[in-house]
Amino acid sequence: MPKFVCYHCIYCCFFRDPIECPVLFPWEKRVIEDLLEDGETNTSFEPLEVWRDSKGVCIVTLYRWVIRGFCPFYDIVMRRCKIHEMKPLACQMFPLLVEVPSGKVMISSKCLWTKKNQKLLKELRRPEVIAHVFPSEFTAAVTVLQQYNSILEAVREEKLVRVNDFSSCKLFVDVDSYMVGDYGWRERRKEEGEEGDKTLL
Structure with a gap:
């Protein structure tokens, strides 16, 4: 059975519709932001999955x-x-696509290799296979x-509520920053007298 070979076509790296664009974890987003050149105008980051805590803080789990x-x-x-060794997981796994939280794996029809191997x-x-x-x-x-399931487990433990209307959010905090900052688990656990830090990964 053949193995996937990248043909180095343009289709995985050219985007017309935002829904085709990569989904990143917050820590991946910050890496990309650091790597982007000043004045870059053809790219932006939008919160995709957001939760709210009891204090009204909006926590971003996916961008x-x-x-x-x-x-x-x-x-x-x-x-x-140009950043092959540092590219996000969404790019590393292409042409595979993962639906979360179901875990369903799909294959992108944009990939030239998959188009030429339809029978497979x-x-x-x-x-x-x-x-x-x-x-x-x-x-x-x-x-x-x-990584997503680890985040979801922490979100459920904290009893966060899913946010669908982001316009109601006055403050966005990345989930990993939330966990170690003044907003979330670490500070609450200190108040409760619990020892140790909770980590995602």
Whole structure:
């Protein structure tokens, strides 16, 4: 059975519709922000999944990295990613897509390799086959699911409430910052006399 080979086409790094754009964890978003050049105008970050605590603080668990046109880190001439070793998990696992929290794995139709291997796609209903055909991509997808489930467990423990209307949020805090800052678990646990810190990963 063949293994996935990247053809270095442009389709995974060019975006017309925001819904196609990568979904990032907050810590990934901050890495990308640090790597972006000053004055970069074709990219932005929008909260995608937000929760609210009892104090009214809005906690962001996922961002959508909105890219208009080519990704700013895509080398059009060389057809390579300029930050390959540091790119987000959403990029690492492509053409695999993970639906959270269900864990359903899908395959993007944008990928040229998948278009040329349509017959093989029927065999990819079994996880072990997906792991064989897309070894590194599947590993990245599993990591995404593990990290998301870890976040979800912490969110449930804190009894946070899902926010659908972001306009009601006056303050956004990244979930990992929330956990170690004045807003969340660590401070509350100190008040309750509990020892140790809760970590996501």
